[in-house]
Amino acid sequence: MGITKTEIFTDEQNKLAVQLKAIAHPARIAILQHIIAAKACICGDLADELGLAQPTISQHLKELKNAGLIQGTIEGVSVCYCIEPKAWANLQKELNVLFSSYKDLNSCC
């Protein structure tokens, strides 16, 4: 078919998948890194820095925003994007739970 069967998974699994998908693109990783380093937080600057067209950056920002990972504040004619602290911390926690649940011991092969 081609459509993910979200109904057979838990809300946690689906939400984690959605947020990871938002990060799982090199351009969006680069955008997040730039925002965090405060090198650039507005669309046009990011487009210049990363070498992608303005509409492309705008779309990536939209996806990150839809996933709740960043927030935008209107500043005159431009928009300043930055990390959404709660979602960021929550995702970090969820990932830690997943990654820490594995101990080298319980490997069966």
Next chain:
Amino acid sequence: MGITKTEIFTDEQNKLAVQLKAIAHPARIAILQHIIAAKACICGDLADELGLAQPTISQHLKELKNAGLIQGTIEGVSVCYCIEPKAWANLQKELNVLFSSYKDLNSCC
């Protein structure tokens, strides 16, 4: 176009994106959780447990393996899949670097 411009990003950004993409699907999250909890580590069992067809699980396992996150050991007629410890630890580290690089202080908005 529709093709990611990997050449304008660093190897680290691209690799991280690939591995995150591998995890960024509810079925693959569920598979990893099952493998870690040692509830099931063979294709058929996972198919039964998760309610997806055997070829579908096989494809998801292949993607996780391609990303280097799991490894498969042939055990008679079946294959036991488990976490690839090094890649797992490395990804955990990379994610920690990314997530920890953000401090609530340096938000510009």
Next chain:
DNA sequence: AATATATATTGCAATATTACGATTAATGTA
């Protein structure tokens, strides 16, 4: 009000992903 600047949206073509039935390949057992 007209102009400049910055972001968002639309539309499109190329590509990638998702899921599964049918089939094939590989190992173990009678």
Next chain:
DNA sequence: TACATTAATCGTAATATTGCAATATATATT
């Protein structure tokens, strides 16, 4: 060797993503 069991691959249809040019929207300035 024939048969059973399990995993992988192939083929296909549906859907989603990626990137950009063109355009629209929104705010600031003159």
